[in-house]
Amino acid sequence: AIQAIKAIRGRLLSFVAEPAGPGDTSSYRLIEDGLVVVRDGRITEVGEAADLLRGLPEGTPVDHHPNGLITPGLIDTHIHFPQTQVIASYGAQLLEWLNKYTFVEEQRFADAGHAERNATFFLDELLRNGTTTAVVYATVHPGSVDAFFAESERRGTAMIAGKVMMDRNAPPGLRDTPRSGHDESLDLIGRWHGKGRQRYAVTPRFAITSTEEQLEAAGALVREVEGVYMQTHLSENLREIETVRGLFPDARHYTDVYDRYGLLGERSLFGHCIHLEEDEVRRLSESRSVAVFCPTSNLFIGSGLFDLDRLSRGAAPVRVSLATDVGGGTSYSMLRTAAEGYKVLQLGGQNLPALAAFHMMTRGNALSLGMGDEIGVIEPGRFADLVVLDSRATPAMAHRMETIDGDLDEELFVLMTLGDDRAVAATYVQGRLAWERG
Ligand code: GUN
Ligand code: ZN
Structure with missing residues (x-):
């Protein structure tokens, strides 16, 4: 009490x-x-x-x-709670890493007991690292979201999370359908969005694992439900971008795939944003979307170097937040994450003053979530x-x-x-x- x-x-x-x-x-x-x-x-x-x-x-x-x-309390704007036993997996870049490690582990979350044990471990670990609010991917299983929010609610933490939507290019045990992904998400929204300090994020994993029908359904949820967030991955790895080009030949670029379905906006968080074209930067800026900088993950998976100056100081500035991206990321600590962010920027001839880093971990990330009147x-x-x-x-x-x-x-x-x-x-x-x- x-x-x-x-x-x-x-x-x-x-x-x-x-x-x-x-x-x-x-x-x-x-x-x-x-x-x-x-x-x-x-x-x-x-x-x-x-x-x-x-x-x-x-x-x-x-x-x-x-x-x-x-x-x-520190704020982590992108993290995967089902990847606590994926973190520190050796020797692969994004697409291989997903297939070889992540999609194998995430199937275990069909078991409610496994999800509950991991939710408990995960929240313990966040709090041990000083993180009191996070934006969290669960798995495709609705039960994984229930397990997570129940544990967060018990602790009184403010968390944003959602069921991953994935209807192709994933093992059968991790796939939903446009209809079931929509309906299960809506169900979870009804149970958790606005319950105490919990909020929902519509979570199409990324363009490779969702059909057009599913992205359409995700867009409908974002339009229909007041105050829900949207989270996904964008432009992390070069082979990922090539694959997206092949899957969506009519799209102008990767960002346009999400844009067509109404997924950009001020409550939309895009993980990584490393290899963007100028027009993508412009659309992210216009839509007030948030680009999420995940330095330990980008280094560990070998994805590339985030260009903070280009995004935040250009003619069309994009809102930027900071995150761990465990288990692609290698630390639950936002302090460590800021340190690696500094190194990533150093490699690009840029800098991250300590004041800017601490601002980002607290007030800055709170504002990126539109939660400046509650936390940060x-x-x-x-x-x-x-x-x-x-x-x-x-x-x-x-x-x-x-x-x-x-x-x-x-x-x-x-x-x-x-x-x-x-x-x-x-x-x-x-x-x-x-x-x-x-
Ligand atoms: N892209 C799609 N899914 C994932 C994920 O789980 N981690 C990272 N880093 N990138 C992704
Ligand atoms: Zn991620």
Whole structure:
């Protein structure tokens, strides 16, 4: 149960705007000894501990993290919960990786017990890594979505997820039909979309595994249901793009395949977006769609290098979010993910300042989901989903921190470059302690 009132004390960091560059102190608010007051899961007050402690009712519990840097809970905008036993699979690029590992494992989710055990493991692992909201692919089996949302609902986390729709180019055990994919999705929407903090994402896996009829059905769902999300994969791997060209000879390009069925829009998330043509960038921009940067996955599967500058700073800017893409991705940690993002951008002669990375993991990803009024910042009215980070979590981090004299940029850069689950001291969901490092 959620406590009526409690408070969490420590160094508070929350963004108010997108950082213009390193050292942009106007983009965030830092309170050295701050207090977050929580009532019924929501933040009611934020400020100096010295001021706020006096106003608290007698006996209010205060969790004090004197060495902790408290930020909003981290947000992962693309991850596959049925791939916790696919992560770290050797030696294949996308299409072979899917057939050899992923489609084999995902068939096991026909078993409700398997789905439930994996949902439990998955959410434990997210919280251990400081991630409190994620946008999640289940499998083609409706039961996998029920298992996932039931576990999320039990924990009070805000999650977005959907049943994968796949009616061709997959093993028979992983295929639905345009009709069953539509009807089962609609059923799940009825059960879960807007139930507590759960929301639904219509999830055609990608153009290769859906017929035109199925993409049409996915478009109908997006049009018919208020507030649903849409997630899929786009332009990840060169052989994938060639295959799509062969399957949809009339489409102008890969993005056009989705565009024709009404799948672009401000609640649409497109994983990867690596090898886009200029016209695709223009359509993603016009439609306010989100391109999801998945650096550990793009490196591990050998897909290519995301071009952040081209997408976000061009004449037609595209909204961009950051994600792990486990199990193509190799880490559940958004800190690790930001570190690999930095390296990907370095290879393209670009950069990712630590402030920009932390903004992306919190407020930026929240805005990309249209959830800025619920999560992503530490401000009154938002849910008290918080993570307590420890910049000295390992000997290497503590040693490196000795040279940093109160410089927040540098500290955040050490946290993202050397940090991972070990740097997560505690995670709060609606003000309730959901994980604490031993
Ligand atoms: N494209 C279609 N399905 C997948 C998937 O499961 N992972 C990744 N990385 N790309 C995909
Ligand atoms: Zn993916």
